[in-house]
Amino acid sequence: MKTIFLTLVLCFGVGAAHAEDVLQAVEKQLILEPVVRGEFVQTRKIAQIKKPLVSNGRFLVARNYGVIWENVSPITQTTRLTRNEIVQTDGNTTLMKLNAEKEPVVRIINSILFSVFSGDVAALAKVFDYSGKIEGTRWRLTFTPKDKNLARLIQELRLEGGRDVSSVELEGAAGDVTRIEFKATAHDKTLSDAEKKQFE
Amino acid sequence: MSNPAYARAHRLLAWLWLLALLLAASFLLFTRTTWQGRVDTDLLTLLPTDERRPALETARKALSTQGERQLVLLVSAHEEKDGGSADTRKAAALLRETLRELVPDLKTQNDFAAFPGDFYAGYSAGMMTDADLDWQKTATPEAAHARAMNLLYAPFPTSGVPWTSDPFGFFGNWLQSLGEASPLRPSGGEWMVEHDGAQYAALMYVLPESAFASGFQQKLMAALDAAENKLHVAFPASQLLRAGVVLHAAAATQQAESEMHLIGFGSLLGTFILIGLVFQSARALRLIVVSLLSGAIVALMATLMIFERVHLITLVFGASLIGVTVDYAILVFAQHLGNAEPVWERHRRLLPTLCLLLLAPVLAHVGLLMTPFPGLIQMGTFAIFGIFGAWTSVVLFYPCLLPKTLPLPKRAEVVASLLRHWPRWQGGRKQWGIALVALLMLGGGLVQLQTNDDIRSLFSGNPKLIAEQLAVSRIMQLPSPAQIFLVSASDEETLLQREEALITRLRPLMASGKISGFEAVSRWLPSEAQQRDARGAKEALQSTLAQLQKELELPAGWAHEQSASNPRPIFLTPENWRVSPISQPFRALWLGETASGDGAKTYSSMVLLKGLADSETAATLAQLPAAEPAIAEVEWVDQTKEISRLMQRYRLLLTQTLLAACLIAPLLLYAFFRRAVWRVITPVVMAGLATLSIMGYLGIPVQLLSILALLLTLGMGIDYAIFLQARQTHAHTLLATTLAASLTLLSFGLLALSSTPALHALGLTATLGVTLSWLLTPVFCQRK
Numbered sequence A: 001m002k003t004i005f006l007t008l009v010l011c012f013g014v015g016a017a018h019a020e021d022v023l024q025a026v027e028k029q030l031i032l033e034p035v036v037r038g039e040f041v042q043t044r045k046i047a048q049i050k051k052p053l054v055s056n057g058r059f060l061v062a063r064n065y066g067v068i069w070e071n072v073s074p075i076t077q078t079t080r081l082t083r084n085e086i087v088q089t090d091g092n093t094t095l096m097k098l099n100a101e102k103e104p105v106v107r108i109i110n111s112i113l114f115s116v117f118s119g120d121v122a123a124l125a126k127v128f129d130y131s132g133k134i135e136g137t138r139w140r141l142t143f144t145p146k147d148k149n150l151a152r153l154i155q156e157l158r159l160e161g162g163r164d165v166s167s168v169e170l171e172g173a174a175g176d177v178t179r180i181e182f183k184a185t186a187h188d189k190t191l192s193d194a195e196k197k198q199f200e
Numbered sequence B: 001m002s003n004p005a006y007a008r009a010h011r012l013l014a015w016l017w018l019l020a021l022l023l024a025a026s027f028l029l030f031t032r033t034t035w036q037g038r039v040d041t042d043l044l045t046l047l048p049t050d051e052r053r054p055a056l057e058t059a060r061k062a063l064s065t066q067g068e069r070q071l072v073l074l075v076s077a078h079e080e081k082d083g084g085s086a087d088t089r090k091a092a093a094l095l096r097e098t099l100r101e102l103v104p105d106l107k108t109q110n111d112f113a114a115f116p117g118d119f120y121a122g123y124s125a126g127m128m129t130d131a132d133l134d135w136q137k138t139a140t141p142e143a144a145h146a147r148a149m150n151l152l153y154a155p156f157p158t159s160g161v162p163w164t165s166d167p168f169g170f171f172g173n174w175l176q177s178l179g180e181a182s183p184l185r186p187s188g189g190e191w192m193v194e195h196d197g198a199q200y201a202a203l204m205y206v207l208p209e210s211a212f213a214s215g216f217q218q219k220l221m222a223a224l225d226a227a228e229n230k231l232h233v234a235f236p237a238s239q240l241l242r243a244g245v246v247l248h249a250a251a252a253t254q255q256a257e258s259e260m261h262l263i264g265f266g267s268l269l270g271t272f273i274l275i276g277l278v279f280q281s282a283r284a285l286r287l288i289v290v291s292l293l294s295g296a297i298v299a300l301m302a303t304l305m306i307f308e309r310v311h312l313i314t315l316v317f318g319a320s321l322i323g324v325t326v327d328y329a330i331l332v333f334a335q336h337l338g339n340a341e342p343v344w345e346r347h348r349r350l351l352p353t354l355c356l357l358l359l360a361p362v363l364a365h366v367g368l369l370m371t372p373f374p375g376l377i378q379m380g381t382f383a384i385f386g387i388f389g390a391w392t393s394v395v396l397f398y399p400c401l402l403p404k405t406l407p408l409p410k411r412a413e414v415v416a417s418l419l420r421h422w423p424r425w426q427g428g429r430k431q432w433g434i435a436l437v438a439l440l441m442l443g444g445g446l447v448q449l450q451t452n453d454d455i456r457s458l459f460s461g462n463p464k465l466i467a468e469q470l471a472v473s474r475i476m477q478l479p480s481p482a483q484i485f486l487v488s489a490s491d492e493e494t495l496l497q498r499e500e501a502l503i504t505r506l507r508p509l510m511a512s513g514k515i516s517g518f519e520a521v522s523r524w525l526p527s528e529a530q531q532r533d534a535r536g537a538k539e540a541l542q543s544t545l546a547q548l549q550k551e552l553e554l555p556a557g558w559a560h561e562q563s564a565s566n567p568r569p570i571f572l573t574p575e576n577w578r579v580s581p582i583s584q585p586f587r588a589l590w591l592g593e594t595a596s597g598d599g600a601k602t603y604s605s606m607v608l609l610k611g612l613a614d615s616e617t618a619a620t621l622a623q624l625p626a627a628e629p630a631i632a633e634v635e636w637v638d639q640t641k642e643i644s645r646l647m648q649r650y651r652l653l654l655t656q657t658l659l660a661a662c663l664i665a666p667l668l669l670y671a672f673f674r675r676a677v678w679r680v681i682t683p684v685v686m687a688g689l690a691t692l693s694i695m696g697y698l699g700i701p702v703q704l705l706s707i708l709a710l711l712l713t714l715g716m717g718i719d720y721a722i723f724l725q726a727r728q729t730h731a732h733t734l735l736a737t738t739l740a741a742s743l744t745l746l747s748f749g750l751l752a753l754s755s756t757p758a759l760h761a762l763g764l765t766a767t768l769g770v771t772l773s774w775l776l777t778p779v780f781c782q783r784k
Helices: A002-029 A105-118 A121-127 A193-198 B003-030 B032-036 B054-068 B086-100 B106-110 B116-126 B130-138 B141-153 B170-181 B214-234 B245-279 B282-306 B312-319 B322-336 B343-369 B374-401 B410-420 B429-446 B463-476 B492-511 B528-540 B542-551 B558-562 B574-579 B581-589 B615-627 B639-698 B704-726 B731-752 B757-780
Strands: A035-045 A053-062 A066-073 A077-081 A085-090 A093-099 A128-135 A138-145 A154-161 A165-172 A177-188 B070-076 B185-187 B190-195 B198-206 B239-244 B480-489 B517-519 B590-594 B602-610 B634-638
Touching: A002 A121, A002 A128, A002 A138, A035 B141, A053 A105, A053 A193, A053 B141, A066 A105, A077 A105, A085 A105, A085 B141, A105 A121, A105 A154, A105 A165, A105 B185, A121 A128, A121 A138, B003 B032, B003 B282, B003 B343, B003 B374, B054 B070, B054 B245, B054 B480, B054 B581, B054 B590, B054 B602, B054 B634, B070 B086, B070 B245, B070 B463, B086 B190, B086 B198, B086 B214, B106 B198, B116 B170, B116 B528, B116 B581, B130 B170, B130 B528, B141 B542, B170 B517, B170 B528, B190 B463, B214 B239, B214 B245, B239 B245, B239 B463, B245 B282, B245 B312, B245 B322, B245 B463, B245 B731, B282 B312, B282 B322, B282 B374, B312 B374, B312 B731, B312 B757, B322 B343, B322 B374, B322 B704, B322 B731, B343 B374, B343 B639, B343 B704, B429 B639, B480 B492, B480 B615, B480 B639, B492 B517, B492 B528, B492 B602, B492 B615, B528 B542, B542 B558, B574 B581, B581 B590, B581 B602, B615 B634, B634 B639, B639 B704, B639 B757, B704 B731, B704 B757, B731 B757
Parallel strands: none
Antiparallel strands: A035 A053, A035 A177, A053 A066, A066 A077, A077 A085, A085 A093, A128 A138, A138 A154, A154 A165, A165 A177, B070 B198, B070 B239, B185 B190, B190 B198, B480 B602, B480 B634, B517 B602, B590 B602
16 A cells, blocks of 8 residues: 555656656757748648648747748738737738737737747746657647636647657647648748838 | 792603613613614715616615625736746735635635636627628628638637637627726636736635625724735735725724724813813712713614614714713803802793703704705714703703802802903994904905815825725726716617617727726627627628538538527527626626606616726716717716715805804894894804804815804804803803813814814814804903
């Protein structure tokens, strides 16, 4: 009886220590530069829709600026995340605009999404419980929201990668699963002037 | 009636009165705990009620009942701007734990309030924002298709509603629009709000007992203080902001209690010392103690019988009555000094004067009964019965309690002789000259007189608490109860439609920043007409829905389910809404059926405003209903202004009463004094005018309570003059009035120290008035 108890305690102890290590190990592997550019392929599965919805495009993540997410096909759509705003445009018309002053949740959503796309796993660990494992240079982390209300938007978040984040899988509350795979990821120290303009 | 018969009848009455007093006293003593629990500390009960507008009264009651039990604590650990808010959350948890035993906060009770999306999902077909309704009217099928596709491919969900049940995002947008109701957002297990770069956690409480239940109030305040200390030890940089009626009530209770003790003990002590010094007689004190006790017993008994609860302010004011009620005993007592006439003879001769003496102060306090302020009415009732009780005891008991003769003490003789050298009005040229100069100076002050009808001249809160309350209101964007729109209609549906029409007209003011927001039931419960419109809009998008169904290979019947042609249209009804926990914080806004005179039903609700920019905006809002036929039956109520208007109306009414009293009193007194009546009236009127003049010079504005104080002064001043005049310039009488006036002065002077503006104004004006009438009365007294 005693040994069982001890094993259990040890298991929990080890488990916790292990999780801590995973996060630190992943952080060590990741290249954290101020600017990341690349391409993505998004595959979405929705309960009532048989065929997966596939789209692709470009992305740009810049520390202190935000995220530009350009969907190129099958629809053209740009989503821009800054500290205080989420703006979605379809060519020239604004489809959606959420301001943090009016809707404080924008700040929380934006900081989570920025962390996801920039690979800031330490920041994610503040709002999510996590677990993960490392196999050689590859790693896989699973995040579940600490907050019940955040869980209404995101049930689970799964990140995979090596030196870069290679894919993100987001499980929405309604059971929809969105998988984003990154390709041709490149790092940089600064933004070009044209890119800076995009954030204005 | 012969003297022995007179004495017999008198003794019988005295015994009966004693019996009544003892019965009342024992009743008060035995039911002590019950009525002490009914001592009211709510300053708002002193505010006037408006019987002509039942809906408004219901609104006021709803606001105060809801406010009464609310307590909000905002805590911030004041961390760095981007450093997160972990410490703030810990600080909130610490406060919650410390207070949990006494009052669990709302989050502890049922974790987070129900998520609106869950409740409204069943009614989602009817929930659509005005902006989306407008969009649909002009949207082409292509635009509608593009909108749905954009949402389908968007990189992340923002509403939490699955695409298949909200392909155009209408319901998601509507849910999002609810967010403008409050800046509080659940995050990391706390309700968080950001303000000026700082993160605050909000702890919300609904108190199990009224803010005015004194036992609970004290326990809560002690617990709050302890929690705050604990917080500052754990997080030295933290800030705690508190808001709630209970805080103000506790501060007011504490203040009123200490003032009541100060005024009560001060007056009693002063009375005993002065009487002891002047008369050097323990017998004198006996009569005074009896008359004071009777006054208190009768006043308290009558107030408890007439009113449901006794207000603490009444007791504070009552403490100042000591100085007034003690007068009768002193005046009667002074008559006995060095007087060898038989007691019963004296009594019979003095009785008419005593009756006259009762009349003036009682009539003066009737002025308080004429106001619409429940608190002032209670004060008046208390005073009238107190004076009556003390007077009756003096009249009935003094022949029994006083010794047959009383030598005039040496010290009293000194005071009396000092007063005999008081200047007298003789009408000489020199005196007329002085009078003219005095009158000119008086006029100089009168022309500078200002008035003030602000509600704050009656009550003011603790400035620190008010500052905290304002900070909390600003951070949490709480609506103000001071200005409201009162919406009425003959049925609930029309009421909701009227609210919606009003809100449509408020939107431009919000866009231009004149107001920051509003709170209304129709935000949470759209009218059936609005819900029908939303269904109609979806019906119009049927072709796009069918196209999407085909393209995406959605199950057959999906498009049909999305549109309004649903065979069982479910509307959110007022009943459904009211019984759901989602409506809990807003139920107070819904006044429901309010009484109406002519049998027709009237339903009412309130629309509250947030962040009203300036008085100019208030004026614009006040004009709004008149300018728009659709909302013609909406009423703008500026409560602060209404009360000020009411105070002004009653200030003018009481001024007229005062003037009338000045005219009627000489007519009544003419029966007694004949042509000498001017000697009674002149000093009192001059004292009143001089009081006003001094207030003019000092820049103290005249308000309702100052006029009331002048009315009281008139009553007491006439008493002094009657007594002096009736008893001629007897040394004893002068002594008695001097003593009586100084004790009255002491009481009112102490009342002027009160930090309740109403009592302060009353005390200050009365102190000035009584001093002046006491100084002037001997001047006009007839020389023997």
